[in-house]
Amino acid sequence: MGYSRFLLKRASQGVVVIWGVVTVVFTLRYITPGSPVTFIAPLDASQALREEIAMEYGLNRPLYVQYIEYVVGLLPPNIDMGQSFAAGTSVSSQVFAALPRSLELAVAATLVAVALSIPLGVISATNRHEPTDYAATTFSLVGISTPNFWLGLMLTLLLAVQFDIFPTGGMARVNGTPLLLVDALRYLLSGRPQVMLRWLSHITLPAVTLGTYFTALVTRLTRSGMLDELGKQYITALRAKGTPETLVRFRHALKNTLVPIVTVLGLQLGTLIGGAVITERVFAWPGLGSLLIDAINARQWVILQGCLVVVGAGFVIVNTVVDAIYAYLNPEVTV
Structure with missing residues (x-):
């Protein structure tokens, strides 16, 4: 095929x-x-x-x-999910207004996880049974075991309340309008970097909170994949040829480890889009999770229905993209 x-x-x-x-x-x-x-x-x-x-x-x-x-x-292009029974407003407008905020938070959490987990996994695998390996393994265990809501509250109390480094919650706003990354970049290019800094300050704690479990998971996956690849014969042959160790680790071993990692990244990204309910609630982030909870409390089934449909469709789309990337990295799956 x-x-x-x-x-x-x-x-x-x-x-x-x-x-x-x-x-x-x-x-x-x-x-x-x-x-x-x-x-x-x-x-x-x-x-x-x-x-x-x-x-x-x-x-x-x-x-x-x-x-x-x-x-x-x-069906496109209308995508009409009905009208809210209580407010009489379009459900589609509410859902698609909240979706970019949840998507932005999910992508930010994924970037945090990738930036931390892959280097930690490589360092852990290449220093097996050494203090750095034990430190990375311990970090993974703590990250997987820590509930997101508790971590979010502790980060808020410490970094927002105690030291006043970050805001306690909510999205960055300009003239009362929630600020997305594309808006922050536009302000940055127009000579207003303080708006970008405001955006970064608001998204940092939610992204770190949401990405911690993800970081621990990918770290362990990267470590196990690297250990498996480094023990194979082609790695021994590369080293025997005098290939620099950096190329052996990153160009060959890590590249072959990325296939399962990409799959997990895609699955987790789809999960984060609709599964960040607790994190969004802790940080008053006006995304799909908050909209979902508000719809449940108000018994607005039409809004709840729209949220679930969008989350399900988003999960399917993300997994389809992951399958495409997976097939590109490993053409054997198309056979």
Whole structure:
């Protein structure tokens, strides 16, 4: 199977999985106890008012009609997820406003993890049974064992409250508008570096908190992969030829170790996009996690449904991209 056919096959499978996610989420909406009308209508609403509300939001139509309309509405370029029952605003606008914030936090956490874990894993593997190896292994154990919410609170108390180095939470804002990286870069290029510094100060603690477990996981994975590669015959042959040790470690051993690491990076990135609920809550980060919790507390199933669909679709897309990178690094998987 060629590379193009492999990508087409993975993309087709991804579409089927996304359709399955939409179907499951839509079904859960109707098997969950309670009717949306109950949450919209006043406590003393009459039966006539309840029927009028159900008719207004299309809740009185057959289930298969609502399902078809919902699926068709999700198709590009419209991507209509319905209207919020309480506020009457578009669910799509709320979800897609929160998505870049969660994505930015997830990518920042991934970069923190990669920048720390791969060098630590290489150092640990090349200094086996030495103090540096034990230090890196201990760090991995502590990182995996530390709950994110506790780490976030401790970092806030120490670095934000005690020493006042970082803000306690929230996104950086300019004129009340949340500041994304692209906005910060634009201000930097226009001669306002203080805005970029403000963005960095706000994202550092959430990214470190979210990326710590990830760092520990990839460190252990890099170490085990490097140890396996360094014990193979081609490494012995390279050393016998007089190849510099730096090239042996980084150009050959680490390169062959990256294939499983890329897979884990992709899986974790997909998880971080929708799984940063606790971190976003601790740092008052207005992303998908916070929107999800607010929707649950307010029993806004339409918003909850939109969040779950976007998280599921994002996970599928990330994994499809990972499969493409994996096949590029290791063409044997396309055979």
